[in-house]
Each structure stands twice: as structure tokens, then as C-alpha cells.
Amino acid sequence: xxxxxxxxxxxxxxxxxxxxxxxxxxxxxxxxxxxxxxxxxxxxxxxxxxxxxxxxxxxxxxxxxxxxxxxxxxxxxxxxxxxxxxxxxxxxxxxxxxxxxxxxxxxxxxxxxxxxxxxxxxxxxxxxxxxxxxxxxxxxxxxxxxxxxxxxxxxxxxxxxxxxxxxxxxxxxxxxxxxxxxxxxxxxxxxxxxxxxxxxxxxxxxxxxxxxxxxxxxxxxxxxxxxxxxxxxxxxxxxxxxxxxxxxxxxxxxxxxxxxxxxxxxxxxxxxxxxxxxxxxxxxxxxxxxxxxxxxxxxxxxxxxxxxxxxxxxxxxxxxx
Amino acid sequence: xxxxxxxxxxxxxxxxxxxxxxxxxxxxxxxxxxxxxxxxxxxxxxxxxxxxxxxxxxxxxxxxxxxxxxxxxxxxxxxxxxxxxxxxxxxxxxxxxxxxxxxxxxxxxxxxxxxxxxxxxxxxxxxxxxxxxxxxxxxxxxxxxxxxxxxxxxxxxxxxxxxxxxxxxxxxxxxxxxxxxxxxxxxxxxxxxxxxxxxxxxxxxxxxxxxxxxxxxxxxxxxxxxxxxxxxxxxxxxxxxxxxxxxxxxxxxxxxxxxxxxxxxxxxxxxxxxxxxxxxxxxxxxxxxxxxxxxxxx
Numbered sequence: 001x002x003x004x005x006x007x008x009x010x011x012x013x014x015x016x017x018x019x020x021x022x023x024x025x026x027x028x029x030x031x032x033x034x035x036x037x038x039x040x041x042x043x044x045x046x047x048x049x050x051x052x053x054x055x056x057x058x059x060x061x062x063x064x065x066x067x068x069x070x071x072x073x074x075x076x077x078x079x080x081x082x083x084x085x086x087x088x089x090x091x092x093x094x095x096x097x098x099x100x101x102x103x104x105x106x107x108x109x110x111x112x113x114x115x116x117x118x119x120x121x122x123x124x125x126x127x128x129x130x131x132x133x134x135x136x137x138x139x140x141x142x143x144x145x146x147x148x149x150x151x152x153x154x155x156x157x158x159x160x161x162x163x164x165x166x167x168x169x170x171x172x173x174x175x176x177x178x179x180x181x182x183x184x185x186x187x188x189x190x191x192x193x194x195x196x197x198x199x200x201x202x203x204x205x206x207x208x209x210x211x212x213x214x215x216x217x218x219x220x221x222x223x224x225x226x227x228x229x230x231x232x233x234x235x236x237x238x239x240x241x242x243x244x245x246x247x248x249x250x251x252x253x254x255x256x257x258x259x260x261x262x263x264x265x266x267x268x269x270x271x272x273x274x275x276x277x278x279x280x281x282x283x284x285x286x287x288x289x290x291x292x293x294x295x296x297x298x299x300x301x302x303x304x305x306x307x308x309x310x311x312x313x314x315x316x317x318x319x320x321x
Numbered sequence: 322x323x324x325x326x327x328x329x330x331x332x333x334x335x336x337x338x339x340x341x342x343x344x345x346x347x348x349x350x351x352x353x354x355x356x357x358x359x360x361x362x363x364x365x366x367x368x369x370x371x372x373x374x375x376x377x378x379x380x381x382x383x384x385x386x387x388x389x390x391x392x393x394x395x396x397x398x399x400x401x402x403x404x405x406x407x408x409x410x411x412x413x414x415x416x417x418x419x420x421x422x423x424x425x426x427x428x429x430x431x432x433x434x435x436x437x438x439x440x441x442x443x444x445x446x447x448x449x450x451x452x453x454x455x456x457x458x459x460x461x462x463x464x465x466x467x468x469x470x471x472x473x474x475x476x477x478x479x480x481x482x483x484x485x486x487x488x489x490x491x492x493x494x495x496x497x498x499x500x501x502x503x504x505x506x507x508x509x510x511x512x513x514x515x516x517x518x519x520x521x522x523x524x525x526x527x528x529x530x531x532x533x534x535x536x537x538x539x540x541x542x543x544x545x546x547x548x549x550x551x552x553x554x555x556x557x558x559x560x561x562x563x564x565x566x567x568x569x570x571x572x573x574x575x576x577x578x579x580x581x582x583x584x585x586x587x588x589x590x591x592x593x594x595x596x597x598x599x600x601x602x603x604x605x606x607x608x609x610x611x612x613x614x615x616x617x618x619x
Contacts, residue, residue: 164365197368204368207324222566226578244361251355251362254335258325259366259375 017123017130018306019052019149021173023165025136027155028238029053031276033133034062035287035299036153036306041095042291043303045128048087051100052145053135060099063090064284068099075121076114083121092288096127115141119148137165138172147177151306152233153267156252158245163252167260170233174206174262177231178213178224187213187220207261234267234311236302241272243321250314265311268302270295323580325375327562329399329587330382338401338587342387349383399561400590400600538598538606544572547596561591568592571607576614585611 020033030053037049051059051072060068068088074080087096122130132149134142146152152173156166172195179191190212194203203209206228214221237249249266256264271294279286287296305311323332331338334348354360356376358367367375385391396402547554558565570578571592579585586604593603 158361160361160364163361167366204371207326222569225564225566229578229580248362251360255355255363255366258323258328258333259363259371261324 015126015128015130016150017132017148018151018153019132019134019146020153020155021134021142021146021169022136022155022162023138023167023169024162027136027157027162028270029136029155030059030062030133031280031286032153032155032236032238032270032299032302033131034059034285035270035295036303037095037129037131038063038092038285038288039296039299039303040129040131040307041092044094046094046096046126047129047131048096048098048125048127049090049131049133050098050122050125052132052142053100054141058100059133060097061283062280062285063092063095063097064288065090065097066283068097071099072118073100076118083118083125092285100133115144119145123148138169140176143173143176146173147180152231153236153306154233154264155236155238157239158237158241158248166252167256170256170260170262170264171206173233174228174231175209177228178206178209181224181227182213182220184217184220186216190216205260207259210261228262232263232265234265234306236267237269239272240269243317245269246317247314249312265305267305268298268312270298270302323584325378327564328378329401329562330386330395331401332584333379333382334386336386337583338396340386342389345383345386349379349387352379400587400594538593538603539610540572540574540607543593543596543598543603546598547572550596552596557592557595561588561595563588563591574610574614576611579611582608582611 018036020029020036022029030051033049037047040047049059049063053059054072060066070080070086070088072086074086075083080086083098087098090097122132132145134145136142154166154169156162175191175195179188182188182191190201190203191209193199194201194209194212197204201212203212210221210225210228213224235249235252237245240246240248246269249269253264253266256262273294275290275293276286276295279289286293287299290296301312323329325333331340334340334345334352336344336348340348353376355362356372356379358372363372385395547557554565554568557563557568567579567588569575571589580588586608589604589607590600593600
């Protein structure tokens with residue numbers, strides 16, 4: 001049922017791919033990817049960060065590194081034979097980086113063939129954790145990287161624009177998934193038509209779409225429901241300032257589950273802290289430079305939840321107040 | 322958690338089936354706030370008309386769960402009866418299945434179409450169990466005054482109230498046996514399977530041997546029972562509002578595809594009720610298999 005690239009989400013040798021995406025730029029994807037990588041490396045894991053933001057890469061900056069000569073574009077363009085040739089060390093032990101393509105515009109939309117080759121190469125990387133920093137928005141490339149991951153992490157800021165786009169992102173990702181896995185032509189057409197928010201069939205959510213698929217083909221509907229039940233994006237709310245910002249994650253989880261018909265885990269939040277901004281200005285990786293400050297502690301908690309497949313509990317949040 | 326169109330009332334409010342009235346009020350307020358259209362968490366999520374329907378369902382859940390009598394009736398009909406331990410037989414019969422009440426009061430012969438009603442009402446079998454607990458009657462007489470947490474106007478007339486629940490105040494010696502507080506286990510020990518099985522299968526009991534004495538309560542066995550009784554999954558799904566594919570997974574024991582235990586419990590209970598096998602045993606044994614299956618895998 002699952003397509004080639006999605007079925008093998010788990011990397012070779014039981015390693016994990018984590019992808020960090022968001023509906024909108026500026027939600028702290030690169031910050032979070034870098035920070036998660038540092039936290040995992042500190043746990044003694046081998047980690048590679050891949051800047052898969054093919055249009056506007058800046059993961060290296062979040063790690064406190066200057067411009068990097070070799071990048072993913074060398075591999076995509078065929079100038080480097082192996083993906084490991086474009087891999088560089090970072091100041092943090094156990095942590096490596098593959099920098100993104102930052103100069104060639106058309107690289108943001110590689111051909112299907114190149115994309116498949118890239119995904120295969122990424123999956124073969126010999127690390128405990130492979131972390132992908134995705135571009136913002138709902139481009140198919142981004143969605144496919146998001147869907148290929150073992151842990152698909154979605155970052156939002158506690159503000160309307162970010163949340164609105166996060167929902168768009170979720171919808172686009174799930175609809176794309178359904179379209180990719182459905183073999184029947186009529187079902188793929190159905191998904192395409194439903195992507196239009198004002199479609200005549202009134203399909204607006206994953207739940208609506210699934211109902212409709214079930215009517216057209218009960219067997220496909222059943223299998224899809226099963227697949228979707230196993231998918232669980234992990235939500236991270238970044239730059240929280242108030243308790244309401246923290247509990248926002250619980251409300252979002254509840255809303256998408258009850259209305260949209262999908263499951264989502266609330267992996268955690270990162271408190272707003274000027275330290276993040278200051279560190280960025282000084283080109284330091286904040287969780288590395290200030291391991292005991294609030295951002296690092298928040299990130300550690302998120303890592304714990306992601307590694308153990310757990311999530312934030314409302315009771316815990318309330319007790320902490 | 323399930324989609325709002327399929328969620329039960331507790332799911333809708335996001336409270337546990339043993340939630341206290343105050344918790345229900347608070348949860349209701351929280352949900353209504355979330356659905357008000359003002360909430361940041363749902364910004365850009367709803368398309369106008371949908372939220373109206375969603376809100377109506379939450380209101381409906383609140384109407385029922387905030388009214389003790391309606392809540393008891395709902396619990397009984399939807400298979401939550403063991404969560405609110407003081408559920409009374411009458412309330413269950415009355416609201417869960419009116420037909421059954423008529424038959425019950427008039428002392429009429431069992432219905433020929435035994436399938437849905439009789440089985441949806443697990444409490445109907447409480448009477449024989451009361452006899453199985455000898456002290457219960459004496460206690461019930463001694464202390465007919467309001468049992469600890471009853472939310473109704475008092476004990477029902479004519480029949481003994483739920484025996485074990487009523488026991489402790491009158492007889493301190495029983496204290497250690499009681500399971501106190503919310504989330505209490507079903508008040509009875511191992512259920513009297515014969516009584517339950519008989520009541521559930523009614524007229525054609527001879528022809529159909531339900532899962533029960535000595536038989537296992539695994540998915541395939543329960544499926545066999547259902548098929549012998551010619552009950553379709555879609556009819557169960559319609560009555561219980563449990564998605565049909567979950568019922569299939571229960572029968573196929575596809576543990577990885579089933580929802581977490583907190584929901585699964587209720588699903589198995591409703592399913593067992595619908596096919597007329599012992600619900601408590603079905604829940605216990607199926608969840609034990611579920612846990613074994615899951616642990617064995619991971």
C-alpha cells in the first residue's frame with residue numbers, strides 16, 4: 001500500500017530520520033534542527049544534520065559555522081560522487097553537517113529522479129540519527145521529505161499566521177500522502193479535486209476524504225485509515241511566552257484529531273528567550289553555548305519525548321506552574 | 322481520541338468516563354472556548370459550517386453528562402457502566418432500551434428478536450449477581466440510605482441497590498474489599514457467566530453456544546459467536562458508532578491498528594454486549610491479549 005519511498009521510512013540499520021518542517025518561514029526550524037542534533041550528540045549518539053531547505057539553507061549559521069564550501073548541491077549536480085563527500089565536521093563531537101544548496105536557484109526543484117537518488121543516499125547515511133531541516137511551505141519536495149521521516153516534526157509559533165499555515169501544511173502533507181499511496185485512478189483524482197478547499201464534494205478534512213474514499217472503495221479506505229492511524233506528526237511550539245502559549249499545543253492536538261481526523265503528538269515547546277537571538281547574532285549555537293539555560297532544557301525535553309515516543313502531559317505542565 | 326462525528330460523549334469533552342461533575346463543567350467550558358472561533362489554536366482550521374455541527378455535539382455531550390440520570394443511562398447504553406460504579410439497573414434499562422423496560426415490568430416473555438436490546442443493557446443481569454454475594458442483601462436492608470456518591474435522588478424502589486457499593490457504610494468489616502474512588506473496578510468479582518450468557522442469548526440459547534465457560538474470548542472466537550448469530554459488523558457499528566474497521570481489527574486481533582486501551586476497553590465492551598457475550602470477561606481477556614501482543618512485539 002505504501003509507496004516505495006514511504007514504506008522504507010526507517011533508515012538502513014534501524015536508524016531514524018527526523019524531519020523538521022513548518023507551514024511558514026521564521027518559525028525556528030533551523031534553530032530547532034540544530035538544537036535537536038546537538039542534544040542527541042550530547043547523549044552520545046552519532047548525528048548528521050542535512051540542510052534540505054533547498055532554496056534557503058542556513059543550518060550552518062545556527063551551528064555557529066561560517067560559509068561551507070561543499071554542499072548538497074554538489075551532490076545533486078553530480079560534482080561529488082558520494083553524499084558523504086559533502087559532509088563536514090561541526091564544532092560539536094559526534095555531529096556532522098551536510099550544508100544546503102545556497103547558490104543555485106533551480107536546485108530547489110530537482111527532478112523526480114534526482115530527488116529519489118537524494119533520498120536513497122540520505123537513507124544510507126551511517127548515523128544513529130539523520131535530521132532533515134526542510135524548507136518552509138507546502139512544496140511537494142518538502143512534503144515528501146516530511147512524509148519519508150520516522151518522526152515528522154512540525155514547528156509553529158503561537159501566532160495566527162503560523163498556525164493557519166501549519167494547518168495548511170498538515171492538510172497538504174496528508175492529502176499528498178493519500179494521493180501517493182492510492183493506486184486507483186479515481187481516488188487519486190478525488191484527492192486532487194479535494195485539494196481545492198471549495199470543492200463541490202464538501203471534502204475539507206482528512207476525515208471527510210477518508211469517508212469518501214471508503215464509499216468509493218471500502219477496501220482502500222480501510223487500508224488508508226490504518227496507514228493514517230500510524231502516522232503521527234510531532235508538534236513543537238516555539239517561542240512561548242505564556243502558559244496559554246504552552247497549552248496551545250494541547251488545543252491544537254485536540255483540534256486536528258477531533259476535526260481533521262488525524263493524530264498528532266505534542267512533543268514540547270521552547271520558551272522565548274533573548275539568549276537565542278543574542279546567540280544567533282554572535283553566531284553561537286545557543287544550546288551548546290548555554291547548556292543550562294531555558295532553551296537547552298526545553299530542547300532536551302523535546303528530545304526525550306521524541307526518542308521515547310512520548311509526549312507532553314497537561315498534568316505535568318500544570319504541576320510545573 | 323476520535324473524530325468528533327464518531328466520538329462518544331466523554332471523548333468529545335476529553336474527560337475520563339469517571340470524571341466528576343466539576344471536571345465535566347470545566348471541560349465543557351474549555352471545549353466551547355476552543356470552538357468559539359476566537360481561539361488561536363483553531364485559527365484557519367474550521368470551515369464555518371463545520372464548527373456549528375461540532376459545537377452542537379459538544380453541547381449535546383454536556384447536556385447528557387451533566388445530568389446524573391441521563392449520564393447513568395448513557396453509560397449503561399454505551400458500555401461505560403463500570404466506570405460510574407453506582408449505576409443502577411433501572412436507570413440503565415429505562416434509558417438504554419425502552420423496549421426492554423416494558424418487557425421487564427410486564428414480566429413478558431423474552432423477545433423473539435433477542436439481538437440488540439437485551440444485550441445492550443448489561444445491568445439487566447445484576448440481579449442474579451446480587452444473590453451470589455450473600456452479605457449484600459442484609460447490608461442493603463440495613464443501609465438503604467444514599468450510597469456514598471450517588472448522584473440521583475436516592476436508591477431505586479423495589480430492588481436492592483448495587484450491593485457491593487452500598488455495603489461499606491453499614492459494615493466496616495467489608496472495607497478492605499471495596500475498591501474506592503473514581504475508576505473503580507466493576508463491583509463484582511468474576512461474573513456469573515451462566516446467568517449472563519443465558520440472559521444474553523435468550524430464546525435460541527440452545528442453538529448458539531456463546532463464548533463463555535471454558536471458551537476463550539479472543540477475536541476469532543468472538544467473531545465465530547457473532548457469525549453464528551448472524552449479526553453483521555455494520556449493524557454493530559451503526560448502533561455503537563464504533564467504526565466498522567475497528568470492529569474488524571478486534572476480531573482479527575490486529576493490536577497495532579487498534580486505539581489505545583482507554584478507548585479499546587469501551588470498544589470491546591460494546592462489541593461484546595452487541596454479540597451477547599460476557600462483557601467483563603471479554604474486556605479483561607481481550608485487553609490481556611492486547612497487552613501481551615503489544616509487549617511481545619516491542
